[in-house]
Amino acid sequence: MTAATTTQAPNRRDFLYLATGAVGAVGVAAVAWPFIDQMNPDASTLAMASTEVDIAAVPEGQILTIKWRGGPVFVRHRTKKEIEDAQNVELSELRDPQTDASRVQKPEWLIVVGICTHLGCVPIGHEGKYEGWFCPCHGSVYDTSGRIRQGPAPLNLAVPEYKFLTDTRLKIG
Amino acid sequence: MSGPSTFVPKSAIGRWFESRLPIMGLVHSSFIAFPVPRNLNYMWTFGAILAFMLIAQIITGVVLAMHYVPSATTAFQSISHIMRDVNYGWLMRYMHTNGASLFFLACYIHIFRGLYYGSFKPPRELLWIIGVIIYFLMAATAFLGYVLPWGAMSFAGATVITNLVTAIPFVGTGIAHWLWGGFAVGGPTVNRFFSLHYLLPFIIAAFVGLHVWALHVTGQNNPDGVEVQNVDRDTVPFTPYATMKDIFAVSVWLILYAWLIFFIPNYLLDADNYNIANPLVTPAHVVPEWYLLPFYAILRAIPNKLMGVVALFASIAILAFVPWLDRNPVKSAKYRPAFRFFFWVFVVICVLLGWIGSQEPGDAMTLVARILTVGYFGFFLVIMPILSFAEKTRPIPASIADAVLAKKPVPAE
Numbered sequence: 001m002t003a004a005t006t007t008q009a010p011n012r013r014d015f016l017y018l019a020t021g022a023v024g025a026v027g028v029a030a031v032a033w034p035f036i037d038q039m040n041p042d043a044s045t046l047a048m049a050s051t052e053v054d055i056a057a058v059p060e061g062q063i064l065t066i067k068w069r070g071g072p073v074f075v076r077h078r079t080k081k082e083i084e085d086a087q088n089v090e091l092s093e094l095r096d097p098q099t100d101a102s103r104v105q106k107p108e109w110l111i112v113v114g115i116c117t118h119l120g121c122v123p124i125g126h127e128g129k130y131e132g133w134f135c136p137c138h139g140s141v142y143d144t145s146g147r148i149r150q151g152p153a154p155l156n157l158a159v160p161e162y163k164f165l166t167d168t169r170l171k172i173g
Numbered sequence: 174m175s176g177p178s179t180f181v182p183k184s185a186i187g188r189w190f191e192s193r194l195p196i197m198g199l200v201h202s203s204f205i206a207f208p209v210p211r212n213l214n215y216m217w218t219f220g221a222i223l224a225f226m227l228i229a230q231i232i233t234g235v236v237l238a239m240h241y242v243p244s245a246t247t248a249f250q251s252i253s254h255i256m257r258d259v260n261y262g263w264l265m266r267y268m269h270t271n272g273a274s275l276f277f278l279a280c281y282i283h284i285f286r287g288l289y290y291g292s293f294k295p296p297r298e299l300l301w302i303i304g305v306i307i308y309f310l311m312a313a314t315a316f317l318g319y320v321l322p323w324g325a326m327s328f329a330g331a332t333v334i335t336n337l338v339t340a341i342p343f344v345g346t347g348i349a350h351w352l353w354g355g356f357a358v359g360g361p362t363v364n365r366f367f368s369l370h371y372l373l374p375f376i377i378a379a380f381v382g383l384h385v386w387a388l389h390v391t392g393q394n395n396p397d398g399v400e401v402q403n404v405d406r407d408t409v410p411f412t413p414y415a416t417m418k419d420i421f422a423v424s425v426w427l428i429l430y431a432w433l434i435f436f437i438p439n440y441l442l443d444a445d446n447y448n449i450a451n452p453l454v455t456p457a458h459v460v461p462e463w464y465l466l467p468f469y470a471i472l473r474a475i476p477n478k479l480m481g482v483v484a485l486f487a488s489i490a491i492l493a494f495v496p497w498l499d500r501n502p503v504k505s506a507k508y509r510p511a512f513r514f515f516f517w518v519f520v521v522i523c524v525l526l527g528w529i530g531s532q533e534p535g536d537a538m539t540l541v542a543r544i545l546t547v548g549y550f551g552f553f554l555v556i557m558p559i560l561s562f563a564e565k566t567r568p569i570p571a572s573i574a575d576a577v578l579a580k581k582p583v584p585a586e
């Protein structure tokens with residue numbers, strides 16, 4: 001060892017030192033990732049991505065709950081009054097402004113994910129001030145378009161991707 | 174206070190062992206010779222009660238795990254199997270379930286004791302913070318355990334609590350799916366929760382080790398809140414004085430425990446949890462176990478999702494900052510009339526928050542919950558800092574011995 005080392009410009013040894021550290025960090029991250037990713041939804045869960053359902057038997061005014069990706073989807077056959085109520089709302093009154101028309105493909109069928117956007121409970125149909133849904137957990141109130149009107153939830157009930165295969169056959173997802 | 178041990182084993186084998194691994198000296202200095210303030214009251218027996226409850230939870234839990242089968246299709250049935258078929262399975266389960274409740278009850282008494290007597294003040298800040306960490310881990314463990322029976326309330330609880338992360342902007346939903354192993358709480362969730370429920374108690378045990386270690390560096394606080402000055406005058410040895418008192422207190426606690434297990438084993442449980450989880454229906458009235466109700470009330474009091482979640486976590490995290498919020502040099506509330514008054518107001522607020530948390534949400538309830546939430550945080554953020562300087566405290570005794578031996582008998586605690 002010589003005293004000159006203290007003032008030397010970065011040399012080969014410094015480079016090797018940093019490079020080793022960098023490779024080590026990448027290695028740790030590469031090993032950590034499988035341990036983290038193993039908790040993500042697995043292939044068998046992802047395979048259940050879509051569901052088909054026959055809605056011919058749902059009378060006007062009723063809500064059918066079906067299971068999609070492990071959770072509920074509401075298929076609501078809306079009455080005239082429910083449709084009118086949903087359409088006659090000023091957008092300025094809404095917390096998450098959306099027109100009813102942008103939330104349905106056919107006005108008589110409202111299809112929404114049955115999970116409260118607050119903390120995930122399943123709201124109860126035909127309840128609450130607007131007779132849409134009422135969430136029993138912390139009191140969120142949704143209207144007949146599934147839009148949030150009162151309570152802690154920030155967003156409207158989500159509209160899943162869906163398609164009418166025929167007039168009575170619905171594919172969700 | 175403990176210092177290096179002067180312990181010398183009597184036997185030759187003991188001395189041979191001790192000079193290679195001084196574990197007996199550690200036990201001796203921590204639990205036998207350890208000097209204990211001579212004025213401690215029964216509030217100081219809850220540490221021993223908590224240690225007992227942790228061991229009871231671990232033993233009953235390991236036994237339950239021999240019969241419990243964690244999956245969406247088997248979990249609920251395996252609990253019924255434990256209750257009906259396994260020899261003494263009902264006893265193991267009732268011990269574990271009610272044990273969790275009593276564990277929390279003891280923990281709350283222990284925390285309130287610390288607040289009342291100023292046990293969080295210098296030099297015990299770190300000891301206090303380790304305690305807050307243990308409390309948080311306990312809440313997490315109990316939450317995970319509550320999901321395992323896979324009843325309707327297990328499912329609702331798991332859903333609501335894991336959904337707290339969805340309040341995080343952008344990445345929240347992804348984190349939720351990661352926690353669930355799916356798009357909703359389901360089979361993968363219960364399996365991993367079992368794994369973690371088994372793990373966390375041992376992490377708690379490790380933190381308890383740190384807690385006791387830190388305690389044995391600073392020594393115990395005491396009802397008069399004055400530090401030990403003269404070990405001979407102010408303290409007595411842990412054994413037999415504290416050992417016997419702790420054994421007596423644990424025995425009394427066991428009566429309460431046995432009464433719960435044998436006479437009202439379902440009193441603290443929720444009837445809805447004897448229905449199997451159904452992802453398509455949420456029970457009409459979702460409530461957590463009693464020990465988490467005050468925090469649930471705070472969550473519900475805030476109309477905004479993100480702020481509600483922040484308030485929920487802040488209500489626990491704020492405890493860690495208490496050593497810097499209350500800077501009054503007088504520790505014990507015995508000599509702080511104003512603090513003592515507000516302390517009891519705070520206790521009442523916590524109990525009322527718990528009651529509100531058990532009620533159905535509604536406009537009137539939300540208003541009361543908001544007032545109480547303001548009161549809860551006000552105690553820490555307004556009352557504590559103000560009383561740090563503005564309070565006229567009573568004169569504190571010169572030493573523990575003076576307090577005990579005072580001519581005028583000190584009013585009983």
Ligand code: HEM
Binds near residue numbers: 230235266273319
């Ligand atoms: C910090 C200590 C612990 C606490 C606070 C705790 C809490 C809980 C709670 C609240 C339940 C739900 C009981 C019910 O509603 O039926 C539970 C269930 C369970 N715990 Fe623990 N637990 C602890 C330690 C352990 C340990 C160490 C194990 C070992 C594997 C364990 C295994 C289980 C099992 C198998 C269940 C499901 C059976 C049942 O629900 O009765 N627990 N725990």
Ligand code: FES
Binds near residue numbers: 120136139140
């Ligand atoms: S989960 Fe619906 S209001 Fe909280």
